[in-house]
Amino acid sequence: MTARPLYEVAHSRAGDKGNSLNLSLIPFDEELYDALVEQVTAERVRLHFSGIVEGEVKRYCLPNVSALNFVLERSLAGGITRSLALDRHGKTLSYHLLSMLVRLPDRKR
Amino acid sequence: MVLHRYAAGWIGKGFALGASTRHTSPKLKNILRIGAGAGYSGDRVDPAVELAEKAELDYLVFECLAERTIALAQLRKLRDPEAGFDPLLEERMRAVLPITVHNGTCIVTNMGQANPLSAAQRTAQVAQELGLGGVRVVALIGDDVLEVVPKSSNTVLETDEPLKTYENTMISANAYLGAEQILRALKHDPDVVITGRVADPSLFLAPMIYEFGWPLKDYAQIGQGTVVGHLLECAGQLTGGYFADPVAKPVSGMANLGFPYAVVKPSGEATVTKLSEAGGAITLDTCKEQLLYEVGDPARYLTPDVAANFTSVKLERAGKDAVLVSGGSGSSRPDTLKVSVGFRDGFLGEGQISYAGPNASERAHLAAEVVIERLLSIHRLEPMEIRADYLGENAAFRGATKPSYPPAEVRLRLAAKTRTKEEAQLVGREVQALYTNGPAGGGGARSHVEEIIGVDSTLVDRSDICARTEVFESKGACRP
Numbered sequence: 001m002t003a004r005p006l007y008e009v010a011h012s013r014a015g016d017k018g019n020s021l022n023l024s025l026i027p028f029d030e031e032l033y034d035a036l037v038e039q040v041t042a043e044r045v046r047l048h049f050s051g052i053v054e055g056e057v058k059r060y061c062l063p064n065v066s067a068l069n070f071v072l073e074r075s076l077a078g079g080i081t082r083s084l085a086l087d088r089h090g091k092t093l094s095y096h097l098l099s100m101l102v103r104l105p106d107r108k109r
Numbered sequence: 110m111v112l113h114r115y116a117a118g119w120i121g122k123g124f125a126l127g128a129s130t131r132h133t134s135p136k137l138k139n140i141l142r143i144g145a146g147a148g149y150s151g152d153r154v155d156p157a158v159e160l161a162e163k164a165e166l167d168y169l170v171f172e173c174l175a176e177r178t179i180a181l182a183q184l185r186k187l188r189d190p191e192a193g194f195d196p197l198l199e200e201r202m203r204a205v206l207p208i209t210v211h212n213g214t215c216i217v218t219n220m221g222q223a224n225p226l227s228a229a230q231r232t233a234q235v236a237q238e239l240g241l242g243g244v245r246v247v248a249l250i251g252d253d254v255l256e257v258v259p260k261s262s263n264t265v266l267e268t269d270e271p272l273k274t275y276e277n278t279m280i281s282a283n284a285y286l287g288a289e290q291i292l293r294a295l296k297h298d299p300d301v302v303i304t305g306r307v308a309d310p311s312l313f314l315a316p317m318i319y320e321f322g323w324p325l326k327d328y329a330q331i332g333q334g335t336v337v338g339h340l341l342e343c344a345g346q347l348t349g350g351y352f353a354d355p356v357a358k359p360v361s362g363m364a365n366l367g368f369p370y371a372v373v374k375p376s377g378e379a380t381v382t383k384l385s386e387a388g389g390a391i392t393l394d395t396c397k398e399q400l401l402y403e404v405g406d407p408a409r410y411l412t413p414d415v416a417a418n419f420t421s422v423k424l425e426r427a428g429k430d431a432v433l434v435s436g437g438s439g440s441s442r443p444d445t446l447k448v449s450v451g452f453r454d455g456f457l458g459e460g461q462i463s464y465a466g467p468n469a470s471e472r473a474h475l476a477a478e479v480v481i482e483r484l485l486s487i488h489r490l491e492p493m494e495i496r497a498d499y500l501g502e503n504a505a506f507r508g509a510t511k512p513s514y515p516p517a518e519v520r521l522r523l524a525a526k527t528r529t530k531e532e533a534q535l536v537g538r539e540v541q542a543l544y545t546n547g548p549a550g551g552g553g554a555r556s557h558v559e560e561i562i563g564v565d566s567t568l569v570d571r572s573d574i575c576a577r578t579e580v581f582e583s584k585g586a587c588r589p
Contacts (some may be wrong), residue, residue, distance in 0.1 A: 007357055011394065013346075015403030018267050018566065024401035026394060051509050060407050062420055064436070065393075069401045077507070079267065081177050081564045082454065084496050084524040085507055092505040099510070 002106055007098035010036065014094040019079040020055075021090045023097050025068040032104065033066040039102040045070050048100050052093070070097070137375070138167070138320045143313055143337075144370035146205070146216075147171040148344030150178050150195055154204050156345070156368040156387065161208040163384050164370045168316045169209055171201060171218035172309050172342045179306055180451025180562045182222035183281035194228035194303075195220035202235045202301075210241050210300055217291070217312050221303040223281065225250050226579060229303045233581040236300075242585025247299040249290060251576030252306040254448060254569055258282035261573075265450065266566045272450070280562070281451035284569055287413025287442075288334075289325055290576040291315035297580055306449065308412040310338030313371075321375045325414070332417040332439020333377035335410070339417075340381055340399050340434065344368045347381065347399045348389035362388020371434075382431040391430040400424075413446055415439040445568040454563035455493055458525050458533030460540025461500075462554040465518035472548040473499055473519040479548075480523055480539045488535050492525040520553075526561060533558045 006012075006025070009032055015022045025040060027033055042059040049057070055073030062069065076090050077083035087093075144166045146157035150173040161169055173195050186193025195201075198220045209216055221228040229248035236244035259276055272279075283306035292315055294302040304312075314334040317323065323330045340347055347369045349360035367387020373379040383391055400419060404410055407419040416439055423436035460480070464472045477497035484490040498504035500520035502512035523540055527533045537556020544554060 011352075011354075011358055011398065013351070013398040013402055015401075017403055017405060020405070022401070022404055024398060024404075026397045026401075028394070049509060052507055058406075060420075062401075062407055064420055064422055065397050065400065065424055067397050067401060069404055069407055071405050079564075081562060084457065084494055084526055086498050086500070086522060087505045096506050096509055 001103045003101045003103050005098065006040070006100050006102055007095070009102070009104060010098065012094040012097050014089070014091050016076055016080055016089045019074050019076050021072040021075040021093060023070045023072065023094055025070065025097065027066060030066040033063065035104050036068060036102070037061060039104070040068065040100070042070065044100070045072070045097065048097070049075065137322050139375060141168070141317060141320050141373040142166045142370060143168045143170060143316060143341065143373060145170055145172070145341040145344040145347070145368050147173050147201070148342065148346060149173060149175060150197065152344060154197070154201055156366065157201065158204050158208065159384060159387060160368050160370060161205045161212070161214060166212070166214045166370060167320070168215050168217055169205065170312045170341070171216065171220055172312055172344070174219040174222060174306060176449055176564050177451070177562060179222050179283050179449065180281045180564055182224070183451060184562070186223045187280070191227050193224035194222045194231070198228055199231060199235055202232050203239065206236055206241060206244070207239055210236070210244055215299060215316070216301040217316065218302070219304045219307055219312060221248060221305045223253070223305065225303045225305045229301070229579065229581045232301055232303065233583045236583035237585070242583055244300045244583040245297065246301040246303060246581045247294040247297045248579045248581070249286070249294045249302065249304040249576065250579065251290065251574055252283045252286050252304070254284050254573060255279070255282045257569060257573050258448060258450065258567065261567070261569065263567050263569070266568070268565065272567060275450060275452050278452040278454070279450060280453060282448050284446045284448045284574055285413050286446070286574070286576055287311045288315035288318050289414065292319055293576065294578045295319045297578060308414070309342040310335045310412055311414055313338030313341050314414060317373055317377065328415050328439040328441060330377055331415040333435070333437035335412055335415055335417040335439065336400070336419060336422055336437030337371050337373060337377070337379045337381070337434055339410070340396060341369055341371055343399060343402065345389070346402065347395055348383050348391055349395050350389060352395045352398055358394070360390050364388065377437070378433065378435045380427050380431050380433050385430065391432055393424050393426060393432060396424050396432045396434070411443055413442060415442050444571070446571055446574060448567045448569050450565050450567055452563050452565070454561040456527050456530050456533035457559050457561050458527055458536030459522065459557045460537040460554065461520055461522045462540055462543055462551045463518060463520045464551055466550070469519045470499065470502060470514065470516055472550065473521040475548045476521050476543050476551060477523060480543070483539050484525070484535060490525070490527065490532055490535060492527050492532070495525040498522040498524070530558060530560070
């Protein structure tokens with residue numbers, strides 16, 4: 001087991017709906033799906049996004065496509081049309097998720 | 110060609126019915142080829158032309174209407190009643206109409222924005238200017254509920270405030286229409302369908318329902334069709350464009366990125382793919398990223414047509430740049446329709462300036478302090494909100510990560526939300542004034558002011574919507 005940033009083993013895209021941000025998390029190797037389910041919990045994501053997320057973090061599992069979907073409620077500083085933030089949509093934030101460290105079995109991608 | 114197929118007998122001014130032979134056929138298709146011509150209002154035009162030329166499409170769909178776009182279009186329409194449709198409508202139509210009309214490809218698009226009628230009329234004119242006679246353009250209207258919504262007792266979903274709070278600032282209210290309403294336009298056997306606000310996947314779903322004869326209440330079927338539409342609706346986001354990362358996820362041919370199309374079977378099972386000569390890639394990974402794009406609960410992706418279920422979707426590799434999509438399902442559609450409400454929400458004033466080299470960060474922070482103090486104390490500005498971002502330190506992540514010091518350069522961005530345009534202009538002026546008043550070494554100052562149009566949502570009953578179509582046709586009988 002080695003601690004590695006998520007970007008080495010997975011990819012993500014951010015989307016916005018009102019004031020909520022959604023982040024997919026997709027392992028390059030489908031066999032890592034279970035490990036991500038275990039490691040990347042809604043609570044860990046909430047902590048990782050502290051200062052950004054003001055509401056609940058919900059996690060949805062999609063074993064059919066070996067992917068996770070996180071919904072970060074109240075995370076866009078009022079929503080894309082109201083926010084003064086530089087990245088109103090939160091589109092860059094997928095790469096913040098990917099900087100999270102996870103402990104995964106040693107296996108090359 | 111029979112006259113009674115026309116709604117309300119509206120034929121655009123200066124246009125007459127052509128005695129053309131239509132490409133209509135009542136028999137159901139056994140395969141449908143649907144392409145994505147745009148993923149947003151300002152999208153590239155050449156990939157759509159390439160698809161129209163080479164993909165043997167039955168339908169080419171241009172999705173051009175983000176949440177806020179229609180409110181901005183409404184502002185343009187207030188200034189000019191003939192305006193308020195997509196600024197690239199004419200350019201796109203000139204580029205693709207000669208091809209799509211020749212190939213019998215039907216265009217479906219929400220480029221009508223706040224004014225589908227003018228957009229349809231303009232499209233018929235463009236066809237005529239191109240020497241294309243008998244081109245039938247159908248406008249779908251009825252999404253505009255600005256008359257209905259302020260009187261509604263419903264609340265705003267985001268704030269839970271009553272709608273009447275927005276009474277004086279509301280500039281637009283558009284309900285998301287669905288495939289059911291687009292079907293009415295398709296029944297006119299059009300060359301082009303132009304809508305205002307409709308749900309994005311519905312633009313793709315409606316042709317499937319129409320051509321395959323799916324019952325609107327077969328929610329499993331409608332759900333699968335919605336999955337296919339959702340995959341296609343952002344165009345280049347499916348073909349590896351927004352997916353690409355040169356280190357982790359390299360994609361070749363990005364400057365020549367192709368847009369996707371789907372080959373759909375009557376069962377709804379579809380292969381999403383791209384032209385082999387176009388750049389980009391379609392893989393399981395590009396499809397998964399797009400499948401979850403802007404999704405909340407994947408078991409209930411709500412559209413006007415269905416609560417689609419993505420948790421049963423199956424994606425399988427079906428060759429190079431081809432993925433087979435099946436298994437999507439769904440349950441009953443929502444009783445109500447979502448409405449996007451646009452309202453005036455003050456002004457954004459912004460100024461930016463760069464600092465580089467030793468002490469770049471410290472000088473940028475001092476600059477922000479100076480500007481903010483001057484705005485608040487000397488100009489007595491009372492902004493609704495004010496913020497400083499330090500680009501190069503942690504602006505995009507809004508401070509969630511620790512900046513790595515010392516940054517080689519920092520760009521200060523000061524932004525304030527104000528009640529008037531004049532107040533907003535002060536922000537940029539004060540940032541520009543740092544040139545002579547310091548701190549040292551500030552360069553590349555830019556300023557910007559814009560009106561803020563907020564968008565919130567509410568719900569309306571389906572019975573509050575009165576969707577209808579109007580038909581325009583370019584003069585002349587000659588179809589190529």
